[in-house]
Amino acid sequence: MAKDVIPRKTVYRLSVYQRCLQRLKVNDVERVSSEALAKAAGVKPTQLRKDLAYFGQFGTRGLGYNISQLSEKLTQVLGTTRLQPVILIGVGNLGSALMSYQGFNKEGFEIVAGFDIEMPPKITDVPVFPLEKLSGFITEHNIKMAILTVPARRAQEVVNQIVEAGIQAVLNFTPIILQVPDNVVVNNVDLAIELENLSYFIR
Amino acid sequence: MAKDVIPRKTVYRLSVYQRCLQRLKVNDVERVSSEALAKAAGVKPTQLRKDLAYFGQFGTRGLGYNISQLSEKLTQVLGTTRLQPVILIGVGNLGSALMSYQGFNKEGFEIVAGFDIEMPPKITDVPVFPLEKLSGFITEHNIKMAILTVPARRAQEVVNQIVEAGIQAVLNFTPIILQVPDNVVVNNVDLAIELENLSYFIR
DNA sequence: AATTGTGAATTGATTCACAGCT
DNA sequence: AGCTGTGAATCAATTCACAATT
Numbered sequence: 129m130a131k132d133v134i135p136r137k138t139v140y141r142l143s144v145y146q147r148c149l150q151r152l153k154v155n156d157v158e159r160v161s162s163e164a165l166a167k168a169a170g171v172k173p174t175q176l177r178k179d180l181a182y183f184g185q186f187g188t189r190g191l192g193y194n195i196s197q198l199s200e201k202l203t204q205v206l207g208t209t210r211l212q213p214v215i216l217i218g219v220g221n222l223g224s225a226l227m228s229y230q231g232f233n234k235e236g237f238e239i240v241a242g243f244d245i246e247m248p249p250k251i252t253d254v255p256v257f258p259l260e261k262l263s264g265f266i267t268e269h270n271i272k273m274a275i276l277t278v279p280a281r282r283a284q285e286v287v288n289q290i291v292e293a294g295i296q297a298v299l300n301f302t303p304i305i306l307q308v309p310d311n312v313v314v315n316n317v318d319l320a321i322e323l324e325n326l327s328y329f330i331r
Numbered sequence: 332m333a334k335d336v337i338p339r340k341t342v343y344r345l346s347v348y349q350r351c352l353q354r355l356k357v358n359d360v361e362r363v364s365s366e367a368l369a370k371a372a373g374v375k376p377t378q379l380r381k382d383l384a385y386f387g388q389f390g391t392r393g394l395g396y397n398i399s400q401l402s403e404k405l406t407q408v409l410g411t412t413r414l415q416p417v418i419l420i421g422v423g424n425l426g427s428a429l430m431s432y433q434g435f436n437k438e439g440f441e442i443v444a445g446f447d448i449e450m451p452p453k454i455t456d457v458p459v460f461p462l463e464k465l466s467g468f469i470t471e472h473n474i475k476m477a478i479l480t481v482p483a484r485r486a487q488e489v490v491n492q493i494v495e496a497g498i499q500a501v502l503n504f505t506p507i508i509l510q511v512p513d514n515v516v517v518n519n520v521d522l523a524i525e526l527e528n529l530s531y532f533i534r
Numbered sequence: 535a536a537t538t539g540t541g542a543a544t545t546g547a548t549t550c551a552c553a554g555c556t
Numbered sequence: 557a558g559c560t561g562t563g564a565a566t567c568a569a570t571t572c573a574c575a576a577t578t
């Protein structure tokens with residue numbers, strides 16, 4: 129029935145489903161039921177079906193979903209067909225860790241450059257440039273996504289600068305809630321808060 | 332009015348408020364209005380007030396909240412008074428990155444040990460032990476929290492083992508949705524999904 | 535017989551609107 | 557006058573229940 133606007137949470141879960149499908153593909157399974165896929169994704173079967181319903185009908189009643197077909201459709205909806213170049217700003221402790229982390233590349237993202245005030249010891253093949261080159265690089269290479277791992281006090285000013293230069297999406301590892309215009313998306317990852325949150329639930 | 336059960340999302344936001352308060356404290360401000368604090372936390376003022384209402388009344392009408400008083404109360408509610416020991420399992424790329432990341436210590440968590448099949452080059456003061464010592468260490472030191480950065484295919488078996496040994500909370504960096512008993516909490520952090528999710532919103 | 539797709543019902547979260555303090 | 561605290565209203569997300577399909 130293909131609704132017009134897909135809720136943020138649904139979009140997020142689509143990525144989770146996609147991951148699960150990829151693992152199933154490797155195992156040479158051809159079809160999967162909403163019940164099985166939902167279990168792997170940690171949701172209820174009805175929720176999975178509702179989520180998929182936002183962008184069409186893909187299952188076969190009585191049989192379930194064709195894995196590669198559904199996976200392809202998800203790729204299409206999520207727009208992850210092409211490789212996305214990403215820059216990383218703040219090559220400190222966490223920043224350099226993320227630069228050497230290979231997990232992104234597998235999923236279609238490539239950190240093409242790092243930026244910092246100081247030049248850190250070269251640890252990966254990814255080039256690191258001084259902050260003065262930041263805006264120029266973004267415009268020149270038409271970069272849309274940035275990972276922000278600068279110290280908290282620099283976060284807002286850096287974001288202002290990169291948004292100005294054309295960045296449209298930011299993965300923010302600083303504890304600051306960034307103020308950005310409506311056309312820019314920010315996802316926050318705060319590892320300390322995740323731990324703090326967990327600790328609340330242990331008695 | 333102190334309700335009995337605090338929603339998960341509220342608990343999460345309490346940590347965010349706490350962070351914002353800490354920054355204000357450094358700036359030597361004494362009071363803050365729900366409007367100002369909410370803005371810093373990226374929520375609406377009414378939501379902040381509703382969240383706080385779950386565990387009591389702390390503001391002064393007409394004046395706002397006393398920062399250190401509110402912060403102290405939050406610490407109490409969140410149970411982050413004492414330092415929590417945490418172990419990290421899987422000292423690969425991301426794992427060793429997190430071990431050297433100092434962000435946790437600031438917020439009351441200490442990674443006391445790492446575990447892996449292979450012994451990685453020693454990069455921090457944190458000791459790394461072979462997996463055989465895992466269960467014993469957890470029981471002996473009464474560890475409640477674990478960070479999981481093992482390869483996906485090992486994730487479920489490792490979790491079974493640590494839950495058995497007494498772990499009650501897991502910060503899971505693997506893309507697997509872990510199956511755990513009801514008394515165990517899991518928070519998932521999937522960096523690739525965060526990026527994929529962002530990329531959906533850039534046109 | 536099995537399993538999807540979906541309107542209706544339910545549950546949960548957010549926001550409004552304003553009464554109640556200081 | 558200013559700002560919190562909260563019941564009521566609204567809005568959003570989830571789950572139910574079952575008809576439709578293979």
